[in-house]
Amino acid sequence: MSAVPPGTLHGVGVGPGDPELLTLRALRILDDAPVIAYPATTRGDSMALAIVDRFLREDQVLVPLPLMFSPAQTPDDPAYDRAATVLAAHLDDGRDVAVICQGDPLFHGSFIYLLERLGPRYAVDVTPGVSSVMACAAAVPRPIVHGAEGLAVLPATADEDRMAALLSQADAAVIMKVGRHLAKVGRVLDGAGLARHAVCITRVGHADEAIRPLREALALADGVPYFTVVLARRA
Ligand SMILES: C[S@@+](CC[C@H](N)C(=O)[O-])C[C@H]1O[C@@H](n2cnc3c(N)ncnc32)[C@H](O)[C@@H]1O
Structure with missing residues (x-):
């Protein structure tokens, strides 16, 4: 048995891109x-690392986790098992590990899959981050949802019929992971009567x-990148 108590697993939200959106808690952790x-x-390459690298010291151990940008990646992907094994070795040796997460760790974050694997065995501490959704709305600026309105948050990777069913009841919508699914997003928002005022925000x-505006994005010859959110609201 190890003589040292295990370290704590920290999930640290670092916001969508602008280092000014880091929280004081994130910087302390x-x-x-x-x-x-x-x-x-x-x-x-790591968007999360680029946000915080100016705040890191040379004596800190940096551990890259090859988790993102594989369209085939699923929650049971062995990449998450491998990442969990690497982090468990540090935790077992008594070292705290901060997993930096772009935006918020528990909002469509890869950290969720590490939490599932390591949460039952180690102390966990999560620092929320400014999600891309909040930063996108602020950048326009426009309300995400208001008053008695109901909001649907969907990944553009979802099946078209499921997206249409969920949007049919919504007054406002946030569509994540747009990228190559933009045309489908345009169709389902149009079908739900939400396309008219929809806005496409890339790399906020x-x-x-x-x-x-969504209609302008739909006309782009090269489409939009993965790091794009569409905000739509009936009003
Ligand atoms: C795996 S999810 C991670 C979300 C992140 N945890 C958050 O709270 O924003 C990736 C999606 O978030 C959105 N996203 C993340 N960063 C963004 C940015 N800087 N600008 C626009 N969209 C962004 C995009 O829709 C992207 O496909």
């Missing part, structure tokens, strides 16, 4: 953690941020 883990592409808080 990042400053205290000896190990910083971050979701990365197979090339090593980054140098190449773009805000366009």
